[in-house]
Amino acid sequence: MSDIVADARITDEITRIPLRYPHPRIWWAFFAVSLLLLLCFAVSAAVLLIYGVGMWGNNIPVNWGLAISNYIWFLGIGHAGTLISALLLLLGAHWRDSLNRFAEAMTLFAVVCAGLYPILHLGRPWYFYWMAPYPNTMTISPQFKSPLSWDFFAVLTYLTVSVLFWYIGIIPDLASVRDRAKKRGQQVFYGLLSLGWRGSARHWARWNQAYRMTAAIAVPLVVSVHSEISLLFAAGPIPGWNSTVFPPYFVLGAAFSGFAVVLMIAVTLRHALGLADLVTERHLDLLGRFLLATGLMTAYGYWAEIYDALYSGEQQDLATLTDRLAGTYAYSYWSAVILNFLPLQLLWFASVRKKPVALFLIGLSVTVGMWYERYMLLTTSLYRDYLVSSWGEYHPSLWEWGLYLGMLGVFFTPFLLFIRFLPVISAFEVKEALRETGDLEHA
Numbered sequence: 001m002s003d004i005v006a007d008a009r010i011t012d013e014i015t016r017i018p019l020r021y022p023h024p025r026i027w028w029a030f031f032a033v034s035l036l037l038l039l040c041f042a043v044s045a046a047v048l049l050i051y052g053v054g055m056w057g058n059n060i061p062v063n064w065g066l067a068i069s070n071y072i073w074f075l076g077i078g079h080a081g082t083l084i085s086a087l088l089l090l091l092g093a094h095w096r097d098s099l100n101r102f103a104e105a106m107t108l109f110a111v112v113c114a115g116l117y118p119i120l121h122l123g124r125p126w127y128f129y130w131m132a133p134y135p136n137t138m139t140i141s142p143q144f145k146s147p148l149s150w151d152f153f154a155v156l157t158y159l160t161v162s163v164l165f166w167y168i169g170i171i172p173d174l175a176s177v178r179d180r181a182k183k184r185g186q187q188v189f190y191g192l193l194s195l196g197w198r199g200s201a202r203h204w205a206r207w208n209q210a211y212r213m214t215a216a217i218a219v220p221l222v223v224s225v226h227s228e229i230s231l232l233f234a235a236g237p238i239p240g241w242n243s244t245v246f247p248p249y250f251v252l253g254a255a256f257s258g259f260a261v262v263l264m265i266a267v268t269l270r271h272a273l274g275l276a277d278l279v280t281e282r283h284l285d286l287l288g289r290f291l292l293a294t295g296l297m298t299a300y301g302y303w304a305e306i307y308d309a310l311y312s313g314e315q316q317d318l319a320t321l322t323d324r325l326a327g328t329y330a331y332s333y334w335s336a337v338i339l340n341f342l343p344l345q346l347l348w349f350a351s352v353r354k355k356p357v358a359l360f361l362i363g364l365s366v367t368v369g370m371w372y373e374r375y376m377l378l379t380t381s382l383y384r385d386y387l388v389s390s391w392g393e394y395h396p397s398l399w400e401w402g403l404y405l406g407m408l409g410v411f412f413t414p415f416l417l418f419i420r421f422l423p424v425i426s427a428f429e430v431k432e433a434l435r436e437t438g439d440l441e442h443a
Contacts, residue, residue, distance in 0.1 A: 074110045097432075222254075
């Protein structure tokens with residue numbers, strides 16, 4: 001097959017999705033469900049604004065509940081998108097080219113969901129700008145030594161850079177869709193989004209500079225964002241949190257959950273949009289390997305937590321460890337261990353790494369397991385304080401669960417719009433990889 005024919009086929013296969021979506025009825029069915037979830041979010045948020053956070057199950061000592069555990073969970077999901085896109089771009093790994101576009105979109109929407117939780121957790125979200133660490137008229141000077149200040153900067157910077165990285169990368173493909181659009185509305189829509197892209201040598205030179213520079217900024221943000229989130233825990237005297245292993249443990253756990261979600265999305269889009277020749281078995285195999293590697297690193301963090309408690313001999317740390325293993329919330333600890341690491345061991349086998357259904361189920365297991373881990377880390381360390389008089393169990397209320405389901409709608413609604421109206425795979429990068437490697441598996 002000549003380069004010209006191959007380029008045309010790849011471009012047509014990718015641009016046909018936003019111009020002539022292959023399964024509109026199925027898409028509308030999923031979109032209707034996501035809109036119902038979004039309605040659930042609107043209702044739950046409205047009740048929260050009317051009655052306050054007293055509608056939730058938060059109490060003393062568990063003033064960080066489902067909202068903050070979901071904040072960490074959503075933020076972790078987005079990390080794999082940046083790793084696949086930015087880090088592998090800088091390393092020249094072409095196999096990322098079939099995965100990076102939807103992985104980047106996943107990152108954007110997951111970070112948005114994460115960012116909404118601390119704002120809603122305030123109880124008065126219209127004052128959210130008070131979280132910004134700046135000297136203000138109330139003479140409250142920011143404490144720049146606090147991880148809470150770092151949190152604001154890190155998440156906002158991560159979101160901004162992720163938006164820029166995603167949008168810069170999609171511009172050439174938006175121009176391709178514009179040039180193939182037949183309807184006037186589509187031509188105007190994609191023409192405005194493509195910012196007058198003509199594909200000239202000057203455009204490509206400037207684009208390449210901006211794309212790689214943004215990638216270089218995004219990579220350290222992956223480490224910094226979840227490291228500073230872990231320091232929100234580790235910097236305090238709470239038993240079960242005060243550990244130096246938390247920064248790498250949180251970063252690797254975030255990558256672990258993120259790769260699981262990317263794997264599920266890759267399997268779903270591969271089947272739903274007929275992209276088996278672009279998202280090949282080799283891509284699924286590599287994603288399975290990354291999931292296995294990050295899972296084993298996360299398992300080391302579990303062991304390090306147990307070792308820290310036993311080695312320190314601190315009575316409160318030992319009590320927290322015992323409680324996690326056999327206490328009130330032991331179900332969350334063992335659910336995390338079983339769901340995260342037992343199905344994961346199947347990925348040692350190459351035959352399993354090439355079976356889409358098995359990979360989807362393993363990814364789903366890891367995603368649920370990592371949710372249990374976040375919930376376990378928060379609840380088991382807080383509900384039994386140093387003083388017996390401060391002990392109190394935490395049970396999420398109906399409105400907390402409603403907000404969580406609604407937040408899934410906040411994630412899926414824009415993601416479904418993305419796969420319906422925008423190119424889900426980077427056509428020009430796939431063509432570039434085909435010229436350099438000679439195959440569509442981008443070895």
